[in-house]
Amino acid sequence: MANNIKTQQDILEKLNIFELNEMQKEAIPVIENNTNTVVLSPTGTGKTLAFLLPIIENLDPESSEIQALILVPSRELAIQIEQVIRSMGSGYKVNAVYGGRSMAKDKIELKHIPAILIGTPGRISDHFLNERFSKKFIKTLVLDEFDKCLEIGFENEMKEIVGYMSNINKRILTSATKGVKIPSFVRLDKPVIIDYLKEKTASKLSVKTIVSTSKNKLSALLDVINNNTSQPGIIFCNLKDSVEIVGDFLTKNKISFGCFTGGMDQKDRERSLIKFRNGTYQVIVATDLAARGIDIPEVKYIVHYELPMNGDDFIHRNGRTARVSETGTAYILKWDKENLPDFINNSQIEKLASKRVNNTPYWETLFISGGRKDKISKGDIAGMFLKQGNILNEQLGVIELKQDCTFVAVPVSIADELVEKLNNTKLKKKKVRVFIV
Numbered sequence: 001m002a003n004n005i006k007t008q009q010d011i012l013e014k015l016n017i018f019e020l021n022e023m024q025k026e027a028i029p030v031i032e033n034n035t036n037t038v039v040l041s042p043t044g045t046g047k048t049l050a051f052l053l054p055i056i057e058n059l060d061p062e063s064s065e066i067q068a069l070i071l072v073p074s075r076e077l078a079i080q081i082e083q084v085i086r087s088m089g090s091g092y093k094v095n096a097v098y099g100g101r102s103m104a105k106d107k108i109e110l111k112h113i114p115a116i117l118i119g120t121p122g123r124i125s126d127h128f129l130n131e132r133f134s135k136k137f138i139k140t141l142v143l144d145e146f147d148k149c150l151e152i153g154f155e156n157e158m159k160e161i162v163g164y165m166s167n168i169n170k171r172i173l174t175s176a177t178k179g180v181k182i183p184s185f186v187r188l189d190k191p192v193i194i195d196y197l198k199e200k201t202a203s204k205l206s207v208k209t210i211v212s213t214s215k216n217k218l219s220a221l222l223d224v225i226n227n228n229t230s231q232p233g234i235i236f237c238n239l240k241d242s243v244e245i246v247g248d249f250l251t252k253n254k255i256s257f258g259c260f261t262g263g264m265d266q267k268d269r270e271r272s273l274i275k276f277r278n279g280t281y282q283v284i285v286a287t288d289l290a291a292r293g294i295d296i297p298e299v300k301y302i303v304h305y306e307l308p309m310n311g312d313d314f315i316h317r318n319g320r321t322a323r324v325s326e327t328g329t330a331y332i333l334k335w336d337k338e339n340l341p342d343f344i345n346n347s348q349i350e351k352l353a354s355k356r357v358n359n360t361p362y363w364e365t366l367f368i369s370g371g372r373k374d375k376i377s378k379g380d381i382a383g384m385f386l387k388q389g390n391i392l393n394e395q396l397g398v399i400e401l402k403q404d405c406t407f408v409a410v411p412v413s414i415a416d417e418l419v420e421k422l423n424n425t426k427l428k429k430k431k432v433r434v435f436i437v
Helices: 008-014 022-033 047-058 075-088 103-110 121-129 146-151 155-164 218-226 240-252 266-277 311-318 378-388 412-422
Strands: 036-040 068-071 094-097 116-119 140-143 170-175 192-195 205-212 233-236 257-260 283-286 301-304 328-335 363-368 399-401 406-411 425-427 430-432 434-436
Touching: 008 047, 008 075, 022 036, 022 047, 022 192, 036 047, 047 075, 047 140, 047 170, 068 121, 068 155, 075 094, 075 116, 075 266, 094 103, 094 121, 103 121, 116 121, 121 155, 146 155, 146 170, 205 218, 218 233, 218 240, 218 301, 218 328, 240 257, 240 283, 257 266, 266 283, 266 406, 301 311, 363 412, 378 399, 378 406, 378 412, 378 425, 406 412, 412 434
Parallel strands: 036 170, 036 192, 068 116, 068 140, 094 116, 140 170, 205 328, 233 283, 233 301, 257 283, 301 328
Antiparallel strands: 363 406, 363 434, 399 406, 425 430
């Protein structure tokens, strides 16, 4: 049972959102008042909040069962939505389950049944098959980025999951891509379609082509980074081998970066994003896996180091910048003997000055071996660093509190000193380890 249930207005105030965007204003009442809804809107326009607010409004605070199921294509998106719901402070329990994470961990958390369950189709299907909780109270089904779920081969698992649930009375599908056929097993009868894909964001997004005289385009890439000093950006590659080549080059040029590819462990991918969000990394070098469904706000620019394979990939990569009301730039790196594909037709050729800058990062990331399950709060972490660590407020960077650990950004100049002071100290009766990650 949920306690201290919050209204939509309470939630928006907690999130420091003072006005919804046009898509959200239209979508929320439609989702509240209709059985089947499809929301089509570009990446970064707030679809998650658009479906979460009416879902939470519709939950029964007296129920101790799962009432809403959100299926997502990736672990990163599952984690992101879980974090959004927790930050809403709605009073309802939420859990995310996904492949690559210990099944034992899932079982422990699901002993306390959440009102909202988020998961990837493979992991949810496993829990359904093993009957780890009741399905009959699930009334709301969300297929978030449903086109991506189909694209990466989750159709059979999704079909099984939908077949298990006989009491669904509200279906919500979201996508950042138009024209995807909705499979019949979803049973989406006469949906209301909210289409904001026709709303172009070109006015906020600048697309610029940088012509490189060398085939490897690495010097042109360095020019882009050095002309966006201290701004966070994503460098997109088509192949994992290319990610390694770019990574080696950035290391030689003393540029702090993280990687994000399908071949990486989930833990390593998540830590790359944490260190990018808190400023330890200036850039992320990624395959198209990072084009959708990951939580990386305020990216000021993206770079197409390798040209995207198709128009959809181009759109989704560009969607990582100029999000919601922000502006951003997409740089296309083109060897001078290379032709741009037909789907890139709105780009201006630009010549960037070659300049040397200091890319030394200000922030470093510390790991603390305690989290929410230890009843530790962000306030407890801040107190430890300010009092026991004896640092100033402005030296305490972003704190990311996880279930069983915490990540804290601190200035590089005092990171080693803080590890020495704080490692093996007590926090909420728990001795915690502190080290640089």
